[in-house]
Amino acid sequence: MMSTAATQPTSVLCTLHIWPSRWNLPSIDPTCIAAVFYLQLTIPGKFEVVECTNPDVSPSGRLPFLTHGHATVSSVPAIISFVSSLAKSTSSGARDLDASLSALQRAKRTAWCSHVEANIGDLVAYSFYSVDDNFWKLTNPIMASMLPIPQRYYVPGRIREMYRPRLEAAGLWTQTASESEKDSFGKRQKKDDPKDNYARAFERDKVSALAKASFALYAKLLNGQKFFFGERPTTLDVCLASHILLLLDPPFPDHLMRCILEDSYPTLTEHARNVQTEVSQIPRQYLVAPAQKQSLLSLIPRPLTNPPKAEESRMDEADLRFRRMRWMWFALAFGGVACYVAQLWIKVTVVEANRRPRRVQRHGAEQFKEHEVKVTDEEEGKEDENEDEDASVQDGDE
Amino acid sequence: MASVLSLPEPLQRFLSKFPLHTYSPIQVISRCPLQKPTLWIAPPRTTAVDQAFNSDILSTDVECLKWQAYITLRGLTNIAVRWDISPEGGIDGRLPCLHTPVFGDVSSELLAPRSIPGWVNGQVGGGSDPLNGYSDEILKDESHAWVSLLEGVVHAALTLSEPPRPALSQLFLTAIAGGRVLATTLSPPPAPLTGLSSVLPPYGTNITLSSIQGQYTEAIASLSERLGTDNWFLGSENPTALDALAFAYLHCLLYSMDSTRIEVTRRVNLVDWERRVRTQVEAAFTVA
Numbered sequence: 001m002m003s004t005a006a007t008q009p010t011s012v013l014c015t016l017h018i019w020p021s022r023w024n025l026p027s028i029d030p031t032c033i034a035a036v037f038y039l040q041l042t043i044p045g046k047f048e049v050v051e052c053t054n055p056d057v058s059p060s061g062r063l064p065f066l067t068h069g070h071a072t073v074s075s076v077p078a079i080i081s082f083v084s085s086l087a088k089s090t091s092s093g094a095r096d097l098d099a100s101l102s103a104l105q106r107a108k109r110t111a112w113c114s115h116v117e118a119n120i121g122d123l124v125a126y127s128f129y130s131v132d133d134n135f136w137k138l139t140n141p142i143m144a145s146m147l148p149i150p151q152r153y154y155v156p157g158r159i160r161e162m163y164r165p166r167l168e169a170a171g172l173w174t175q176t177a178s179e180s181e182k183d184s185f186g187k188r189q190k191k192d193d194p195k196d197n198y199a200r201a202f203e204r205d206k207v208s209a210l211a212k213a214s215f216a217l218y219a220k221l222l223n224g225q226k227f228f229f230g231e232r233p234t235t236l237d238v239c240l241a242s243h244i245l246l247l248l249d250p251p252f253p254d255h256l257m258r259c260i261l262e263d264s265y266p267t268l269t270e271h272a273r274n275v276q277t278e279v280s281q282i283p284r285q286y287l288v289a290p291a292q293k294q295s296l297l298s299l300i301p302r303p304l305t306n307p308p309k310a311e312e313s314r315m316d317e318a319d320l321r322f323r324r325m326r327w328m329w330f331a332l333a334f335g336g337v338a339c340y341v342a343q344l345w346i347k348v349t350v351v352e353a354n355r356r357p358r359r360v361q362r363h364g365a366e367q368f369k370e371h372e373v374k375v376t377d378e379e380e381g382k383e384d385e386n387e388d389e390d391a392s393v394q395d396g397d398e
Numbered sequence: 399m400a401s402v403l404s405l406p407e408p409l410q411r412f413l414s415k416f417p418l419h420t421y422s423p424i425q426v427i428s429r430c431p432l433q434k435p436t437l438w439i440a441p442p443r444t445t446a447v448d449q450a451f452n453s454d455i456l457s458t459d460v461e462c463l464k465w466q467a468y469i470t471l472r473g474l475t476n477i478a479v480r481w482d483i484s485p486e487g488g489i490d491g492r493l494p495c496l497h498t499p500v501f502g503d504v505s506s507e508l509l510a511p512r513s514i515p516g517w518v519n520g521q522v523g524g525g526s527d528p529l530n531g532y533s534d535e536i537l538k539d540e541s542h543a544w545v546s547l548l549e550g551v552v553h554a555a556l557t558l559s560e561p562p563r564p565a566l567s568q569l570f571l572t573a574i575a576g577g578r579v580l581a582t583t584l585s586p587p588p589a590p591l592t593g594l595s596s597v598l599p600p601y602g603t604n605i606t607l608s609s610i611q612g613q614y615t616e617a618i619a620s621l622s623e624r625l626g627t628d629n630w631f632l633g634s635e636n637p638t639a640l641d642a643l644a645f646a647y648l649h650c651l652l653y654s655m656d657s658t659r660i661e662v663t664r665r666v667n668l669v670d671w672e673r674r675v676r677t678q679v680e681a682a683f684t685v686a
Binding site: 054059062077103104110111112114115118150151155158162163165166169221 | 605
């Protein structure tokens with residue numbers, strides 16, 4: 001949709017910036033998938049997706065973030081809240097996904113969404129970043145293929161380190177992940193130690209128990225229904241499905257989570273596919289813009305770079321006129337100051353020039369006076385000598 | 399074995415010059431033996447305003463206050479508290495710890511937080527309830543969701559609403575420690591302040607209270623809606639662990655910055671509930 005000066009803000013296209021898509025999923029990040037699903041279910045075809053590989057352009061430093069006119073919204077809860085506010089306006093055409101929920105159900109939904117992000121999110125992070133095989137054979141190569149040089153050599157590792165404290169606190173950081181950090185850049189040396197095998201087996205059992213405990217909660221909550229709160233998907237369905245799909249579809253070398261889901265919790269797998277089908281069946285699909293190229297400015301630390309500016313091509317005529325007038329005002333202001341300073345300088349120069357002849361005259365007068373003083377002194381000196389001579393002659397005569 | 403292997407005689411004569419004496423163990427005589435169970439906690443507030451509300455007994459740390467509330471809500475009273483021990487003196491370098499007195503044949507011991515429920519079960523009985531005090535299995539499962547909410551965005555908002563330290567060194571310590579806390583609390587974890595793509599090593603945490611204000615507001619509103627007019631969360635007949643956790647966070651939020659405190663004070667049922675539980679918790683503890 002093209003925006004004009006007379007259009008209301010709600011008709012401006014929303015632009016969602018997400019990590020690029022892979023494995024027939026909208027993105028490689030669960031929160032990005034959740035954002036895409038939510039927007040497609042609430043404002044179908046009224047947004048476009050931009051594949052972004054530089055999360056630093058986001059205000060929060062993370063993807064996804066949404067731009068709508070001059071507004072920039074980051075993080076999925078904020079995006080959901082923003083789109084929900086659009087839904088309150090009938091002219092926007094947005095739909096509230098949780099409109100059918102009561103106040104108590106909405107409260108429960110909030111709590112369960114938090115649980116999904118915490119627990120299932122940890123399992124997704126474990127699969128991508130904690131398991132050594134998965135990180136070096138899948139996550140790192142995939143991210144490196146998306147990122148430019150030199151970011152492809154250190155950004156995947158930084159993202160892994162970003163998740164490490166949380167995974168350690170949750171007991172999902174594996175021993176092999178800790179040991180692989182000591183190896184050289186980009187390569188790891190595989191050691192076949194029986195003790196490591198035992199440790200890995202115990203870790204695997206512990207992770208499996210944690211995963212089953214989390215999955216069981218949702219399987220019981222679903223209770224054989226198509227969606228959690230009836231026949232239509234809600235925010236909780238979107239949130240859970242986006243995480244479950246990232247445990248099912250990526251070709252992990254170590255696919256522990258997929259095995260657990262398919263063997264023990266097929267209802268959750270079916271639920272995720274139902275949500276995916278619900279999204280794909282909407283006639284108006286979103287546009288996908290190509291990935292933006294990163295500039296060398298991305299190498300500069302974030303607080304030192306300018307904040308991302310809105311594209312000038314999307315600005316209204318009124319905004320352009322306002323910008324031109326503002327620059328003109330600045331130019332006039334500085335020009336006036338410059339003229340004042342120049343005038344002042346000229347005045348000072350003229351005054352200085354006028355003072356020079358008087359100084360010469362005064363200097364000449366002062367010299368003349370000095371000459372007169374010297375002459376009078378010499379004459380007085382001669383008179384004194386003459387008086388002395390006369391005095392001595394008189395004394396001699398006597 | 400000793401008869402088979404013997405030292406050579408010259409070596410025995412040499413070693414006899416350095417006899418080994420074994421002294422009997424020294425019994426530590428405590429001037430003030432422990433009379434009642436003592437909970438080691440982080441120091442409470444000691445402002446003049448708080449003294450009017452007798453809050454000198456409640457810890458300012460959420461974790462310590464949670465266990466204070468848990469012990470009280472399980473029905474125990476006459477528990478002592480002390481806050482003159484630094485966290486490094488506790489088990490695993492953290493507080494709270496529970497110091498139990500000698501009781502019959504059971505010697506005095508220091509318990510970590512994970513052992514407190516077992517000790518409480520031994521004092522008041524119980525602990526065999528598979529539902530842990532909740533009305534049914536569904537509500538017990540739902541309690542996990544509320545715990546995630548409280549320990550997630552609510553805890554992050556509380557951490558970010560702490561006032562900044564005056565000294566520069568403490569500012570750095572707070573930044574590093576606070577960043578670590580937020581990295582383990584929030585999911586997904588916050589990005590570094592310097593960004594991911596820069597050539598410099600990542601530093602700091604790109605998270606502010608305003609960025610999670612919306613989530614925090616929604617969390618408190620949901621908490622208020624779920625409590626409603628019930629005596630305890632999730633409609634339980636008796637207090638549960640979730641009530642202890644909720645009380646700890648609500649109490650700390652009511653003494654935090656305006657932006658976080660106001661969200662709680664707007665919900666009358668939460669304020670009333672916190673006041674009622676606070677009275678009960680304060681009555682159960684005495685200063686050691």
